[in-house]
Amino acid sequence: MLALSVLCSQFLLSPLLSAQARSAYALPAAASTVDDSKQPQLQHFDPDLADKSLDPCDSFYKYSCNKWLTANPIPADQVYWGTGSGLELWNENVLRETLEAASKSDASRTAAQQKIGDYWAACMDESGIEAAGLKPLQPELDRIAALKSKKDLTLAIAHLQHLFPGAWEFGDNQSNSPFFGFTGQQDYDDASKVVGQLDQAGLSLPNRDYYINTDDKSKEILSKFHTHIQKMFVLAGEPESQAAADAGVVIEIETAMAQVQMDNVTRRDPKNINNKMSLAQIRELMPTVDWDAYLKAVKAPSSEHYIVTSPNFLRAEDKLINMHPLEHWKVYMRWWAVHRSAPLMSKAFVDENFDFFAHTLAGQQENQPRWRRCVHNVDRDLGEALGQAYVDRAFPPESRARTIQMVHAIETALSADIQSLSWMSPATKDQAIVKLKGIEDKIGYPSHWRDYSSVKIGRDNFVSNVAQSSSFEFERWVAKIGQPVDRSEWTMTPPTINAYYDPQLNTINFPAGILQPPFFDPTKDDAVNYGAIGMVIGHEIIHGFDDQGRKFDAHGNLRDWWTENDAKQYDERGKCISDEYTQEVPDAGTGVKQNGLLTQGEDTADNGGIHLALYALETTLKQQGKSLDDKGPDGWTYRQRFFLANAYSWCSNVRPEIARMLVSTDPHSLPVFRIDNVMSNMSEFQQAFGCKAGQRMVRANACRVW
Numbered sequence: 001m002l003a004l005s006v007l008c009s010q011f012l013l014s015p016l017l018s019a020q021a022r023s024a025y026a027l028p029a030a031a032s033t034v035d036d037s038k039q040p041q042l043q044h045f046d047p048d049l050a051d052k053s054l055d056p057c058d059s060f061y062k063y064s065c066n067k068w069l070t071a072n073p074i075p076a077d078q079v080y081w082g083t084g085s086g087l088e089l090w091n092e093n094v095l096r097e098t099l100e101a102a103s104k105s106d107a108s109r110t111a112a113q114q115k116i117g118d119y120w121a122a123c124m125d126e127s128g129i130e131a132a133g134l135k136p137l138q139p140e141l142d143r144i145a146a147l148k149s150k151k152d153l154t155l156a157i158a159h160l161q162h163l164f165p166g167a168w169e170f171g172d173n174q175s176n177s178p179f180f181g182f183t184g185q186q187d188y189d190d191a192s193k194v195v196g197q198l199d200q201a202g203l204s205l206p207n208r209d210y211y212i213n214t215d216d217k218s219k220e221i222l223s224k225f226h227t228h229i230q231k232m233f234v235l236a237g238e239p240e241s242q243a244a245a246d247a248g249v250v251i252e253i254e255t256a257m258a259q260v261q262m263d264n265v266t267r268r269d270p271k272n273i274n275n276k277m278s279l280a281q282i283r284e285l286m287p288t289v290d291w292d293a294y295l296k297a298v299k300a301p302s303s304e305h306y307i308v309t310s311p312n313f314l315r316a317e318d319k320l321i322n323m324h325p326l327e328h329w330k331v332y333m334r335w336w337a338v339h340r341s342a343p344l345m346s347k348a349f350v351d352e353n354f355d356f357f358a359h360t361l362a363g364q365q366e367n368q369p370r371w372r373r374c375v376h377n378v379d380r381d382l383g384e385a386l387g388q389a390y391v392d393r394a395f396p397p398e399s400r401a402r403t404i405q406m407v408h409a410i411e412t413a414l415s416a417d418i419q420s421l422s423w424m425s426p427a428t429k430d431q432a433i434v435k436l437k438g439i440e441d442k443i444g445y446p447s448h449w450r451d452y453s454s455v456k457i458g459r460d461n462f463v464s465n466v467a468q469s470s471s472f473e474f475e476r477w478v479a480k481i482g483q484p485v486d487r488s489e490w491t492m493t494p495p496t497i498n499a500y501y502d503p504q505l506n507t508i509n510f511p512a513g514i515l516q517p518p519f520f521d522p523t524k525d526d527a528v529n530y531g532a533i534g535m536v537i538g539h540e541i542i543h544g545f546d547d548q549g550r551k552f553d554a555h556g557n558l559r560d561w562w563t564e565n566d567a568k569q570y571d572e573r574g575k576c577i578s579d580e581y582t583q584e585v586p587d588a589g590t591g592v593k594q595n596g597l598l599t600q601g602e603d604t605a606d607n608g609g610i611h612l613a614l615y616a617l618e619t620t621l622k623q624q625g626k627s628l629d630d631k632g633p634d635g636w637t638y639r640q641r642f643f644l645a646n647a648y649s650w651c652s653n654v655r656p657e658i659a660r661m662l663v664s665t666d667p668h669s670l671p672v673f674r675i676d677n678v679m680s681n682m683s684e685f686q687q688a689f690g691c692k693a694g695q696r697m698v699r700a701n702a703c704r705v706w
């Protein structure tokens, strides 16, 4: 969830790396209108990939993944590589074909084709971008240079926030905006209303830990960050000595902001971020900003009240603005302009940005080919225009129908699970069932497509295209304030290999991009599909009932529907999970540990989700006159195939650098734990592979919430 409403996503994707260094999994070819002969190979689950020389009861992850991991090292331009990575490449190829066709300027193009096609052409025009040099950024640098007094800051902040993708997003760790984040979002106490919300500033590094931790590795990264900022300022035309001093200013300001940011574990509890304030209170909290002018500049409708996720941050930032001279704030804004535009500019900027953010921070060896970066950019900025073509080409109605069937079976499984719980009182059970029945299932793509007609896209200025579409998205979110909630909206694009639960809409969302092999495989039987995508479906449903989701009711209001004793029972079970997942990460350097308090919601969803998927499979098999322990044609039982397919969908080689980043910033556990911890909590797994007490995959104090 987050400071915002959404995004209990399923995968290991760091927003920081979005266009640079992310990727997912891979397997078999989907039945579709895509010409697969021209596509990268999707992979399909094959139980023979299990390494029978290993003991499934020692590490089921190794047993299931060892052969695949050995045969599939991480490509130089990736930070991890898993069984879903081929799917990512496959999806991107489908999108690339669409974009190449749309980029041929002819009169017959639709308005949507013109936008995605010209955006693509401008992004792919490397020589044009090279020739333009600093020119596309110069107007922004000039604008910052022209600021005369701190009174000018308000409008400068509003302007700057329009320029960058994702400015409306409040992430797990921080917002995505300089100074502070602003957007329109559902009210926590009354989900039928949209109100203005303010969040803490985004930092350049993944979260506050990078600025305030004092271990050697953190100090080394911060020092390399200093060098990087300096190099970027030189590229932007500053003399060496000024660039060095300016880098120091950026680090000083961001470190001061880091110190007063709310940390990501505190941020997980919606009560901590639900701070309702009037405009008068905000003016008092942060008087250096002229709030009337700001709200006018971002075209914000008037809001009944505002939610301020972290009042302490804004209060402290106000002091910070007063403490530093205007010249320092110009440096800070110049850094934002240069840093956030770097991936869009000439090779020198792209390379230096890659070298620090992808190579040093995440361990990526080489940048992805330009076409892949451009596909990511179009998907991010004009995703629903591009997504329509993806759905037409790659998501047949049969895939949607079969997914819906599985979703219903899994929802029925949770209903039975709730009824059977020994620790929950009938009163809370009734409420839980009401919430479950209130979940809306959204499968594949939105019921209507976003209208981008007001976004101006040309063929010759990539920086401007990104600013235009970012500005459109930012203002679109702000304009929601005071309007009725649009329940049909998605916050992931159709080709995304991910899924989410939205606690304030009470919806589960599965984009077409993940309803492909190896997650959903139309060529495979139910045991395989429930093990892979079924577990993902169960996972998202359980998010409605994890340590965050359980605090929202069926209508998406932050309202306590638990009896005191049931809540206590829940917390004890949740603590079992968070204790279990606080553990060392093998091969990621000494002292690198997962924080079970950060990952508790995702771990609860993993553990609960697989139970639901297995139960739904059992029921489905029963309807076919079969049982879990019957053997299929390949000699494995359905139960075994279920667990093997589940583990297989998670097999991933992960670079140690990115592992180190993820444990501090990502609420998901690393893949090895998403298999071994989950299975070692499950007697149903131990039964499948004959594991005995005392073996690693049989946990003495197993955890179970759902």
Ligand SMILES: [Zn+2]
Residues within 6 Å of the ligand: 008, 009, 010, 539, 540, 543, 602, 605
């Ligand atoms: Zn999740």
